[in-house]
Amino acid sequence: DADVTQTPRNRITKTGKRIMLECSQTKGHDRMYWYRQDPGLGLRLIYYSFDVKDINKGEISDGYSVSRQAQAKFSLSLESAIPNQTALYFCATKSGDVTGELFFGEGSRLTVL
Amino acid sequence: AQTVTQSQPEMSVQEAETVTLSCTYDTSESDYYLFWYKQPPSRQMILVIRQEAYKQQNATENRFSVNFQKAAKSFSLKISDSQLGDAAMYFCAYRSGRNSGYALNFGKGTSLLVTP
Secondary structure, X not given: OOOEEEEOOEEEEOOOOOEEEEEEEXXXXXXXXXXXXEOOXXXXXXXXXXXXXXXXXXXXXXXXXXXXXXXXXXXXXXXXXXXXXXXXXXXXXXXOOOOOOOEEOOOEEEEEO | OOEEEOOOOEEEEXXXXXXXXXXXXXXXXXXXXXXXXXXXXXOOOEEEEEEEOOOXXXXXEOOEEXXXXXXXXXXXXXXXXXXXHHOXXXXXXXXXXXXXXXXXXXXOOEEEEEEX
């Protein structure tokens, strides 16, 4: 099983619908991240969390919200999806050690019609 | 925020040849980390190599090596003896050494094509 699991892997939805992307990890890491990938733009940070009580906005948080339900779970919500939120979304985790690498999930491709 | 620039949207290399992917970054910090990630068509993000800014020696991982020029703020990736499996998107990324979340700032990526 993957260390960082994202669900769903693919989702097609309509404008105005509420969508939740879920991420769970078995690495025991405190830090969790949500990134968005668009062609030609690379990966951009949406939100990140140090622990269940500490959530921080990233570069492009508008239109998104997150919930850290437990150390191992970090969900990303789109309250009212719009077409320009069509993208590939990645969850990642990291230990508290500054030298540690990010471990990524396999991505959730979201299409908003 | 620190910016990472990858000036080559696409690159092509023949199998068994060597290719270099460019990356520059902008920062006023002295303590930071640099990374190259590979994203094959499976879309998985795979760490290729990392470099600590305080280390003068360039990092090497098998056929992958970097040319880290701290003063020039340049961090290029060299792939030697290219293989078909190296075809992928490659992302350069920067991380501050300060405890500001340890998030990565990514460049826009370089698509590498490997031809037989």
